Each structure stands twice: as structure tokens, then as C-alpha cells.
Amino acid sequence: MAIDLKFKAAPPCEVFLTFVKLGLTSFGGPVAHIGYFQRELIDKRKWLDLAQFTQLLAICQLLPGPASSQLGFALGLLRAGWLGALAAFIAFTLPSALLLFAFSAALPRVSGAVGDALVHGLKLVAVVVVADALVTMARRLCNGPSRAVIAICSAALLIAFSNVWLPLIIILFAAIAGIFYCRDASKLESVRFSLPYGPRVGQLFLLVFFALLVGLPFVSETHFVVAVVDGFYRAGALVFGGGHVVLPLLEDTVVAPGWIEQQNFLAGYGAAQAVPGPLFSFASYLGAQLFNTTNSGFGAGLALVAIFLPGFLLVLGVLPLWQKLVLKPRVASSVAGINAAVVGILGAAFYQPVCVNTIFTVVDLAVALIGFCLISILRLPVLWAIAWCLSARLAIAYLL
Numbered sequence: 001m002a003i004d005l006k007f008k009a010a011p012p013c014e015v016f017l018t019f020v021k022l023g024l025t026s027f028g029g030p031v032a033h034i035g036y037f038q039r040e041l042i043d044k045r046k047w048l049d050l051a052q053f054t055q056l057l058a059i060c061q062l063l064p065g066p067a068s069s070q071l072g073f074a075l076g077l078l079r080a081g082w083l084g085a086l087a088a089f090i091a092f093t094l095p096s097a098l099l100l101f102a103f104s105a106a107l108p109r110v111s112g113a114v115g116d117a118l119v120h121g122l123k124l125v126a127v128v129v130v131a132d133a134l135v136t137m138a139r140r141l142c143n144g145p146s147r148a149v150i151a152i153c154s155a156a157l158l159i160a161f162s163n164v165w166l167p168l169i170i171i172l173f174a175a176i177a178g179i180f181y182c183r184d185a186s187k188l189e190s191v192r193f194s195l196p197y198g199p200r201v202g203q204l205f206l207l208v209f210f211a212l213l214v215g216l217p218f219v220s221e222t223h224f225v226v227a228v229v230d231g232f233y234r235a236g237a238l239v240f241g242g243g244h245v246v247l248p249l250l251e252d253t254v255v256a257p258g259w260i261e262q263q264n265f266l267a268g269y270g271a272a273q274a275v276p277g278p279l280f281s282f283a284s285y286l287g288a289q290l291f292n293t294t295n296s297g298f299g300a301g302l303a304l305v306a307i308f309l310p311g312f313l314l315v316l317g318v319l320p321l322w323q324k325l326v327l328k329p330r331v332a333s334s335v336a337g338i339n340a341a342v343v344g345i346l347g348a349a350f351y352q353p354v355c356v357n358t359i360f361t362v363v364d365l366a367v368a369l370i371g372f373c374l375i376s377i378l379r380l381p382v383l384w385a386i387a388w389c390l391s392a393r394l395a396i397a398y399l400l
Contacts, residue, residue: 175337
């Protein structure tokens with residue numbers, strides 16, 4: 001199907017106001033965000049037709065990065081050009097980023113038995129949410145022995161060895177393995193998009209993406225700010241399969257070098273489940289934690305820009321080239337291999353640091369299992385699991 005319309009920009013303020021509403025109300029994670037976007041922007045406002053929206057979603061899911069934020073960014077671009085893309089990003093991200101920034105400021109003031117219980121409860125929320133994401137992704141992306149083997153090998157390597165580049169190496173090998181062992185993957189279809197730029201500009205964005213990915217590590221030791229940008233950019237560039245996969249990458253970035261304590265890291269991740277908008281807003285909390293109180297706002301903004309930038313560069317680069325890329329017969333097989341490896345990467349993160357640093361007693365395990373049942377079996381919103389884990393830990397702290 002070919003849909004090729006001449007680009008005509010709408011007012012950026014329309015995009016901003018629409019995405020502010022979505023940023024304030026889009027609870028439930030990336031999958032839920034996609035549903036909100038479809039109802040508000042496709043069914044109600046008719047920004048694109050369903051075929052274009054579906055293909056745009058496929059592009060964002062195939063690329064590394066935060067899929068729902070990339071989708072919102074691309075929708076803003078197609079609706080109102082460059083300013084529309086920027087407006088969509090700021091409006092959708094700002095509410096959750098501000099809430100997590102406020103949580104970062106409040107965390108040092110939370111002390112005593114109640115404070116410890118709340119922090120531990122948020123860590124249990126992380127266990128519940130990552131377990132649910134792992135099960136869901138495994139069912140969808142590891143349907144077959146070859147994919148299961150790729151996932152298991154990926155998890156085993158990450159558990160056995162620790163290296164910031166290991167996830168990228170695993171993804172590259174999984175892409176090659178997928179070509180040979182995932183040939184049953186469904187072929188992709190494409191439509192055309194009306195864009196305010198052409199293929200040459202798209203190639204330039206891809207060049208910038210790879211230049212930063214390769215070049216930043218060589219200058220990361222020159223200044224702490226550069227090291228922060230490098231760490232968050234690399235995390236954003238290597239996230240395949242959804243926002244939850246960013247957990248192990250960010251853990252390597254901020255916990256492994258001793259920048260942030262493990263319990264504060266997991267508490268922030270748990271808090272990120274309680275706010276609307278993109279999970280990548282977790283970077284706002286981490287960035288604020290990395291700098292002192294006078295520079296926490298700068299740190300939050302720096303981390304947010306660094307972690308979102310690679311995903312947006314990829315979307316901008318691939319959109320005008322998609323029509324040719326999608327016709328390559330091995331693309332779908334390679335992506336299937338990558339998706340299987342993503343399940344393994346998330347599985348390794350679920351073991352370490354999530355479970356190892358959170359589940360200490362049988363009571364912890366029971367609280368987490370009940371929370372998992374609430375959202376994975378009863379299919380209740382994640383806010384129920386948050387309320388359960390926090391109230392259970394507070395009750396335990398009071399009784400003991």
C-alpha cells in the first residue's frame with residue numbers, strides 16, 4: 001500500500017496541548033500508551049489513517065529506543081514538522097519528569113522505619129513490573145526453540161560477565177543468528193509518509209547517531225558531564241523491545257561505577273511505575289541524583305536529553321529510508337533474533353539487580369508474588385500493585 005501526501009504542517013501548539021493531555025493521563029506503560037495514542041490521535045483526531053499508524057508503530061518497535069516516545073515524536077513530526085516533534089516530546093515527557101524530579105528531592109528526607117518501608121515497597125514494585133514485562137515479552141518474542149536458545153544464552157552471558165558493551169555485542173550476534181534460525185518471521189509491509197525532509201537528511205541523522213555512539217566513550221573521561229551524557233546516550237541507543245530493558249543498561253551506567261546506591265536506584269525505578277508518561281523519564285530522577293542540590297535541575301535535563309536523543313535520531317534517519325529498507329528479505333528474521341536476545345537481557349536484569357537486591361525473605365517473595373498476580377493474572381492496572389506493595393511493607397514495618 002502506498003500513501004504519499006504532500007507535507008503540510010499544522011500548528012505546533014495543537015500538538016503540544018494534545019500531548020500534554022496524554023502525558024498527564026497515559027498510565028500503564030508503553031503498550032498502554034500506544035492504545036491512548038490510537039484512540040486520541042487516530043480514531044478521534046484523524047491525524048493519520050490506521051495503515052500509516054500501524055506501520056509507524058512497527059518502525060518504532062523495530063528500532064532501539066523508547067517505542068511509545070518515538071511514536072509520539074514521529075506523530076508530532078508528521079503533524080506539525082520539526083516544532084511539532086519537539087512539542088510532542090516535551091509535552092508527553094514533562095509531567096512524569098517533573099514528578100520524578102520531585103521524588104528525587106524528597107527521597108533524602110524520607111527516613112526511619114516508615115521511609116525504609118516505602119523504599120523497600122517501591123523496590124518490590126520493580127520486581128513485580130519487570131516480572132510481568134518478562135513473562136509478556138517471552139510469550140510474544142520467544143515462540144520457538146531457536147528464539148528460546150538465543151534468549152537463554154543472552155541471559156547467561158550477562159549474568160556471568162559484566163561489561164557495558166556486552167549488551168550491544170549480544171544484540172549484534174543475535175541479529176546474525178536470527179537471519180539463519182528465525183526464517184519463519186513474518187515479512188514486513190510498508191506505507192509512505194509525508195515528511196518535511198528527504199533521504200539525504202535522514203542519512204545525516206543516522207551518521208550523527210553512530211558518531212555519538214562510537215565517539216562519546218573516547219572522551220567520556222574528560223569531564224563528569226561528558227561521562228553522564230555518554231552513559232545515558234548509550235543506554236538509550238541499546239534499548240530494544242521496550243522501556244523496561246533500559247533497567248540493566250542504566251544500572252551499569254550509574255550503579256556499577258558507584259554514582260548512585262543500588263537501593264536508591266531501584267526505589268526510583270519503582271516510583272517511575274506510579275507516574276504517567278514514558279518510563280524513560282526515570283532518567284530525570286537519576287540525573288537529579290547525580291548532581292548536587294544546586295545543579296539537580298541541570299542533571300535531570302541533561303540525562304533526559306541524552307537518553308531520548310538516540311531513539312529520536314534513529315526515527316528521523318529511518319523514516320525516509322523505510323520504503324527501501326522494509327523490502328529486504330532478511331530484515332524480519334534479524335529483528336526476530338534481536339527480540340529474543342532482548343528477552344534474555346531483561347531476564348538477566350530481573351535476576352540481578354532486581355531480585356538479588358530486593359527479595360531477602362519469604363515475606364518479600366510473598367508480597368511480590370501477590371503483586372504479580374494482581375497485574376499479570378487478574379490484569380489489574382499497575383497502580384494496584386504499587387498500592388499493594390507499599391501498604392504491605394508499611395504494615396510489616398508497623399507490626400515488627
